[in-house]
Amino acid sequence: MDEKILQVTEEAAGMRVDVYLTQALDISRSFAQQIVQRGEAQVNDNIVKAKYRLHDGDTVCIRMESPKEWTAEAENLPLAVIYEDADMIVINKARGMVVHPAAGNYRGTLVNALLFHCKGGLSGINGVIRPGIVHRLDKDTSGVMVAAKTDAAHRGLAQQIKEHKARRTYWALVHGNIAEDKGVVDAPVGRHPKDRIKMAVTFKGGRPAVTHFKVLKRYGACTWIECRLETGRTHQIRVHMAYINHPVINDPLYGYKKDAFPIEGQALHSHCLDLVHPISGQQMHFEAPLPQDFLDCLKRAEKHI
The missing domain is CATH 3.30.2350.10 (Pseudouridine synthase)
Known part of the structure; x- marks a missing residue:
């Protein structure tokens, strides 16, 4: 029997328990609902429904049989x-x-x-x-x-x-108007000290993390940026942009609770990758065009300049 105990923080207060478990355990929403229905995930030692809204300070205990x-x-x-x-x-x-x-x-x-x-x-x-x-x-x-x-x-x-020889470049749409044309966020990233489902900038126990960004276009209420990673920490761009008060649009963990943009999940896209072929030694460059949902977000931002 595997047991995991999670303490609900103020940031997660009001979240449905199935949504919370989806993020905390990195599982699907349907699987989270199943373990709640089976009583394998309890809140304050009580069996609850998947739609139960969590409160600051709640204890969520998950007890499941070890997978085969x-x-x-x-x-x-x-x-x-x-x-x-x-x-x-x-x-x-x-x-x-x-x-x-x-x-x-x-x-x-x-x-x-x-x-x-x-x-x-x-x-x-x-x-x-x-x-x-x-x-x-x-x-x-x-x-x-x-x-x-x-x-x-x-x-x-x-x-x-x-x-860090492979160069990864991302495009993101973030909240707020970034005044600088470019900048660097150099701040260590580690597990959030209170909310274990999140990462955070933490100067105690965090690992070095560096994100370079430049502005591609300003829309007034939000900014389209390009980010280049020197390091590859979990959720690095999302954590760093929230740290400088420009969270990624529609980010469920580090952004605002209510976003009116037409996208499921954060507006973050791995635009290009530069690397050396591991066998031939040839320098290679790959790009992925913006998906339609990201383009729709840019169109909405354009209308609200």
Whole structure:
């Protein structure tokens, strides 16, 4: 039996318990609802319904049977391939797609799609649950992502990412008018001291994190920016932009509770990736166009200048 205890903070007060568990455990909404209905997730030792609204100070206790051994299965899912050869594959990940299987997300992930497309031919370094996965994007972040088809390619790509030689550039739409044309956020990121489902800028125990940004266009109430990462901390851009009081539009964890933009999840897109081919040594550049939901957000911002 696995047990996990979570303390609800003021920031999470008012959130439905199923939504809270979705974010806290990185599981699907339907799976969160199932464990609440089965009584495996209780609030203050009481069985509640999935729609129960949490209060500041509530204790959420999750007790579930340990999962049995399982492996990811190939699934014929839509996959936007940007580039592919015998060693690696570069895709444009759709917003809403989870990268690899986890509790409650056994199917429908990028790994499931890659296993089908590559006929199982992915690097085995990360095991049977995350084959080929060198780096990840948040579920609701779209855009360029590379996966390895061989162990040699995996090692080469992972080394470039570790040494910050692979250049990752993101586009984001953030709240507020950024006055500077460009800037740098140099602030350590670590687990939030009170809310364990979140990351935060923390100077005690945080890991170094550096984000370079420049303004692409100002809309008055919001700003379209480009971000380049020197480091790759969890939720780095989202945490850093919230830290300088310009949270990403529609960010459910670090943004405002109510956003009227036509997008599910944060307006953050992995626009391009520059790397050296791990086998041939060739310099390579990949881009993913903005998805329609992000373009719709820009149109809405344009109307409100």
